[in-house]
Amino acid sequence: MATRGPPKRKKKTNPDSNVSDGSENLxxxxxxxxxxxxxxxxxxxxxxxxxxxxxxxxxxxxxxxxxxxxxxxxxxxxxxxxxxxxxxxxxxxxxxxxxxxxxxxxxQAIFKVRAVTRCTSTLAGHTEAILSVSFSPDGTQLATGSGDTTVRIWDLNTETPQFTLSGHKNWVLCIAWSPDGKVLASGSMDKTVRLWDPSTGAALGDSLLGHTKWITCLVWEPIHLNPSCTRLASSSKDGTIRIWNTKLRRTILSMSQHTAAVTCIKWGGDGLLYSSSQDKTIKVWDTKEGKLVRTLEGHGHWVNTMALSTDFVLRTGAYDHTNRVPKNEQEAQEWALKRYQEAKGTKPERLVSGSDDFTMFFWEPSTSKKPVARLTGHQKLVNHVSFSPDGRLIASAGFDNSVKLWDGYSGKFITSLRGHVGPVYQVCWSSDSRMLISASKDSTLKIWDVRTRKMKFELPGHLDEVFSVDWSPSGDKVASGGKDRQLKLWRN
Amino acid sequence: MPQNEYIEESIRRHGRRLDYEERKRKRAAREAHSAATFAKTVHGLRAKLYNKKRHAEKIQMKKTIKQHEEKQATKKDAEAVPEGAVPTYLLDREGQQRAKILSNMIKQKRKEKAGKWTVPLPKVRGITEDEMFKVIKTGKHKTKQWKRMITKPTFVGEGFTRKPPKYERFIRPMALRYKKANVTHPELKATFCLPIISVKKNPQSPLYTSLGVLTKGTVVEVNVSELGLVTTSGKVVWGKYAQITNNPENDGCINAVLLV
The missing domain is CATH 3.10.20.90 (Phosphatidylinositol 3-kinase Catalytic Subunit; Chain A, domain 1)
Known part of the structure; x- marks a missing residue:
């Protein structure tokens, strides 16, 4: 009997597996x-x-x-x-x-981005931690802001340093490319905003003064609203938001209704400005007159981050995967508007906000002040949220070592991507929405496949926490920087 | 006694000597020399008084110089950029501990190969066998003296089974066995109670290492998995070495410092 046992089991399992294979008629x-x-x-x-x-x-x-x-x-x-x-x-x-x-x-995207798998260069140069990394909207240039008070622009073809932009007197906290790629703005701990010409590395005038505490976030007006790219919004720890005219170098509007530090601002495609703050609210502003449109309440603690469903098209403006270059401002505006409307579809813009109360809220801020959904699941604070470029999915990075995926239309929980052993600081989507890269305190980057919901590659190499990661809009490169002062470029 | 301010009156009327300023400057320039000659030649009570006065003067002088220096120094500090830059999303979270690069596997391996340790306690007091072991007399007539009892705290591994008492040469008393150590992280300045994994090296002798004797200066391996340290490749570090900094036999606990 004992000897006959095992073959019997085999016979039993075989027909079962045949059924589940589905090769027979179902x-x-x-x-x-x-x-x-x-x-x-x-x-x-x-x-x-x-x-x-x-x-x-x-x-x-x-x-x-x-x-x-x-x-x-x-x-x-x-x-x-x-x-x-x-x-x-x-x-x-x-x-x-x-x-x-x-x-x-x-x-789905008709082009495919290949996952980056290897580090092609480790660029030293910064003498302090790299705090922000950003590709230009067309993906041809790369800028980094660092704790050594400089902004650096890197040559992507030879993977060498190109320009060092010095002028700030304290850490450079945030950088933002104008949607036409012709101006780079940087905000610093020294309370000022500076503008740079990325093609020559020269400063465009002196610093923009006005804030009384450090700058937390910078955002440009979308190119389809203003093809000449002259309006820039900056938010600060002092609780104010200022909109600057970069040509006149003046503050046009100053919004100061938040009672605590502003953590994140987003300029929506309909001309509304969204700001999240540590006073637990999100405020929606009209950018023509600086009027408060509505206040979104719901979070129980600081609001850390926000993402718009149209973030990717607003960032890249007129540039898409076909590498065509607009001839003039009008053409760029037309193209950007077309792309924006395609991305937006028939429904209003969607906004998701992540907070210190471990939850996220899903809003449609242009129409209502009621949240559409409350996204619970993280066990520690949510540090970064990001909409996929096609707007179908939301990825959130939490300090509970996980990245979570949510449905971009209903806010329904989809899956949890586990693998990091430290808090996840940032997530970034590939431009075809098929992959996701996450940067963590555990010094690694991980690439996740959205379809299979599994880790695709692990990218170790940083010697310390990775503070910032960016996937080039053209899709071929990833840049990451962190506390080890090295900028790493990754390719497939 | 002079009547009224006749000197000032005269100066006001006729002015000073033409070389007044120069003579004054020269006298002031010469002052150090004359003070030195005086200090050299003076003796007795006057010398005592003079030296005391001079001493006080010098202290005062040094203080003023230091004050001026400090003023310049603070000016520099205001321009300097503080170290340890963090991104905006971590700026308001300064209360949270921020561990630096903690482990460098290659370095640790190299150190192991060389067998050299740059440890916090490089030297230890020698402990004689008399102090370490107590001789136990055995046999019917208590004439045999080959059995030893260890009088210091020990670490005994998890799966340890005693030899039959008849053949057991070294007795490690149950009351002096330890499983946990209070390990201080030197950079985080925080202390954790961590389980001991093994005794890596007792500097006294290899015999003590194999017996697991815990004395001051002993290097032990502790389980750091709950600290969440990570290697460059993203793996969790779980075993790390620590050196004992107190005399466990006197204190009844084990305090150690993590070797980073």
């Missing part, structure tokens, strides 16, 4: 394909139950009469179909095979 399912905006695509179809996303993709491309076949992602009730319809939906969600399923298809 019957048909009636399904209706719909777009994200709830428009049906073709009549309800009878599909084999083991249909794969690749087969569905062919089908959708045929139904929509696409000239070139475009990539799509499919989901039922916000659960993505990864292997096959049978395995993920009928087995995974316990759906009946007799209902009519609604399969939502979402177009």
């Amino acid at each position: 019957g048909n399912i009636i399904a209706q394909l719909k777009s994200v905006d709830d428009e049906p695509c073709g009549p309800p179809l009878s599909l084999p139950a083991n249909v794969t996303p690749e087969q569905l993709q062919l089908l959708v491309n045929q139904l929509l009469n696409n000239e070139e076949s475009l990539p799509y992602a499919f989901s039922v009730d916000e659960t993505e179909i990864i292997t096959s319809l049978h395995k993920d939906i009928i087995v995974g969600l316990n759906k009946s095979t007799e209902d009519v399923l609604t399969i939502v298809y979402r177009p």
Whole structure:
């Protein structure tokens, strides 16, 4: 008996696995394909139950009469179909095979970003920790701000230092590229904002004075609202927000209703300015007259960070994956406006905010002051949130060593990406929304695959905490800097 | 006794000698020399008084010089950029501990290879065998003297099983066994109660190392997994060395400092 035992078990498991492989006939399912905006695509179809996303993709491309076949992602009730319809939906969600399923298809980026896997250069130069790293909107230039009071611009082709911009008298906390890529703004611990010409490395005039405490965040007006890129907003620890005219070098507006430090500001594509503060509120401002439009309340502690669903298109402006360069300001504005409207879709802009109370709130700030959803799940404070470039997903970085993914339309929790052994400081999406990179206190960067929800690569190499990471909008490079004073460039 | 301010009156009327300023300057310049000659030749009570006065003067002088120097120094500080830059999202979180690069695996390995330690306590007091061991007389007539009891605290590993008492040469008393140490991180200036993993080296002798004797200066391996230290490759460090800084036999506890 004892000797016969094992073969019996084998025989038992074999037919089981055959069934789950789905190679046999599993019957048909009636399904209706719909777009994200709830428009049906073709009549309800009878599909084999083991249909794969690749087969569905062919089908959708045929139904929509696409000239070139475009990539799509499919989901039922916000659960993505990864292997096959049978395995993920009928087995995974316990759906009946007799209902009519609604399969939502979402177009994906038609280009693919390859994951970065290796460090091509370690650039020394800064003599103190690197606090911010930022690629220019077209992805051709890279700037870093550091605790050694300088901003440096790096040559990306030869991976060497290009310019050292010195002028600040204290740590450079934040940098921001104008959406046309012609001006670089930097905010510092010495309470000033400075402007630089990134093509020559020269300072554009002296410092912009006005704030009474250090600068926490800088943001430019989106290019489709102002093609000449002359308006810049800065927020400060002193609780005020100032909007500067960079040509006249004057403060146009100063908003001072926050009662504590402003932590983050975002300039929305509809001309509204959003500011989050340590006084637990988010305020929405009209940038024409500086009027307070509404106050979003809900958080129980400091609001640390915000992200807009259109962040990526607002940052890159007219530049997209095709590498075309606009001829003049008007063309750049047209292109940027087109891209913005495509990214926004028919619904209003969405905003997500992360806080010290371990939660995030999901808002539609241009229409209402009520939160759409409250996103709970982090066990420590949320330090950074980021919308994927296509607006479908939200990634949040928490001090509880995890990165969490949330649905970008409903705010529903999707998954938790674990792997870091220290607090996660920053997350950054690849421009095709298929990957995510996270920087942590544990001195590593990790690349996560959004589809499989697993870690794709681990990038060790930094000797100390990584404070800042940026994925080039063109997708081929990642730059990271941290406490070890080295700028690292990563490629595939 | 002079009547009224006749000298000032005369100066006011006729002015000073033409070389007054120069003579004054020269006298002042010469003052140090004349003071020195006086200090050399004076003796007795006057010397005592003079030296005391001079001493007080010198202290005063040094103080004023220092004050001036400090003024200049503070000016410099205002321009200097403080070290330890942190990004905006960490600026208001200064209460949180910020550990530096704590571990460098290669360096630690090299150190192990060389067998050299730059440790906080480089020298230890020698402990004789008489002090360390107590001779235990065994046998029916208590004539045999080969058994020893260790009189110092020891660390005994988790899975240790005693030899049969008949053959046990070294007895490590239960009351003097320790499992945990209070380990101070020298850079964080924080102390943690951590479990001991092993005794790495007792500087007294290799025998004591193998017996796990804990004396001042002994290097022990402690379990630091709860501190959350990380290597450059992102792995969690769990064992690290620490050196005992107190005399455990006197104190009844083990205090150690982490070797970073």
